[in-house]
Amino acid sequence: MNKWWWLLLITLCWSCAGFAIFNSRHHQSTHIPTPDNINRIVSTAPSLTEILFALGLGDKIVGVTLQCNYPPAAAKKPKLGTFWQPNIEAVIAARPDLVITLGFDRQRNIAHRLKRIGYKCLTVNIEKVGDFFDAVEKIGTATDSRQQADELVSSIRKKLDNLSSLAGTGGKVRVLYVVQREPLRVAGRDTFVNEMIELAGGENAIAPTVHKYPPIASEQVYACNADVIIEAAMGQKEISGQQAGALRYWSRFKNTPAVINERIYVIDGDTVSRLGPRLYEGIETIARCLRPELFENKK
């Protein structure tokens, strides 16, 4: 069995050599730019792109994802892969001073890989409405635009306060927020959509669930007794088409208040689901669906 000992010996030597070569060479990251020195920014998510534009940093953006379509100027920026899979070669070729990513697995992974090569990355976690304000502050600090960040945050907060004083009167409207129709999937309690519904003066018709966005059966649709059903459409164009389909689809739940009163709305999902600077617009859209009468005299 001599050859087996040789194999073991060589493998051990190889591994030791690996430790010797790679652990001695400490990877010092190349120059890390300071906040006032950041001129080339890459964003890996639509919401982050919107925040950057809202902070007046649009000119400094050198790369976005294929999903970044708002504001219109964002759609003209170079595309560096998708939201789920940013292309690391393209990101490096854009020579960014700062790469901003979201905090979930796929995006943390790209940030980790870029950091290893020596790029400056900022990872922000936006899962709740509160996280959004934190993220704006964080991005403002990292890009030397604290002032714009503060202004953005306070203007959105002010609008939200106005809305809540407007919508605060009267009882809560029970809302079913539909993410996808087949199979039927709605926003659960532990989501930012739920927060937005509450900020708009409503209440999620779905009781707490295991899933964040639970798939539900017809039985639960009847049980939740929703006053209003809101469907999120993918993009502006599909709203009218989906509206017609929605009425047909929901008519099967005859005894639900939302169906009886024909209170089924299709809205642009991007403003709600993106959790970006258009947060207020999203909440207002929901509020309009809940209490159209409140907004009638305003317009």
Add this chain to the structure above:
Amino acid sequence: MDKSLTAKKLIVTVTLALTLLVVVMFLCSLMGTERVSLRKVFGSTGPQELVNPDYEIFVSVRLPRIILAVIVGAALACAGVVFQAILRNPLADPYILGISSGAGLGAIIAVLSGLNWVFWGRSPIAVFAFAGAMGTIWLVWFIGRLTGKSHITGLLLAGVVVNAFFSAVIMFLTSVAKSEQVHSTIFWLMGNMAEEDFFVLWLSAGAVAAGILALFYISPQLNVISFGQDDARNMGVNVTAIQTIAFAAAAFITAVAVSLSGLIGFVGLIVPHGVRLVFGPDHRQLLPLSGIVGAIFLVAADTLARIIVAPAQLPVGVVTAIVGGPFFLVLLVKHTHKVGWLGK
């Protein structure tokens, strides 16, 4: 068996194949979504230019990924050869005994637990996937032993059932997981190639090479075993010992491959068959050639996956199946009348 496989003939064939591998690696390293000029990569690393994106793309992103493809491709193809030989089943591939679902289960548990640490440059997903793969294969082997003499059938059935069971657990976990977690698991299950630390590549290359070498040691006995266990026993081969070594080494290199890149299908099934159809069933030649051809195949497939829908990327498993399937069928029709299956 083969007409006459001399050491010289073997060395010449393997050297030619290795040369082809190096050429393919070089060509693929020039292809990508970004245009990289070699002169820039190795020319102007002067201090006046602090950032050299060409160098970073080539050396830090593309090269490690190509080396990774070589390691994974070679490991999967060699493991495929060995599983086909010891299970005496042409449908066998490295995942047939449940390694895939065991690794998948490990990976999804790592994702769900939200762990976030690094162990020798590996993420929790990789470590759990490796542990899951090794644990599953041990379990299947153990159950297989319990079934007694007709070892192979018991082993296969145990593998199929364990596979189905773990797949069901995976489905259950994905259905209760958060959507963004599910997404990262799905990417992993479809085969996820990314650049790795050179340290990780170095260690994995060593592990895989050692495993393949061990399998090469026993390749003459594998030839005999593929005729049938009784014949092998009559010819003085210690069947149980050889099977154990083959099984352990093949499972080990598969687990390393899976922990590096997720589940990449098809390589371990069609490369061994393709090489067997063209070069004959002698394992002394089949094993090293399959390793090299597997590496070439995966490097090429991964390059396609990188560039075909740029700037986005495809999962490499899609490319291996779409490109490999038809190619294999052509080989099958052209060569089957020349050679039989599994050394018959």
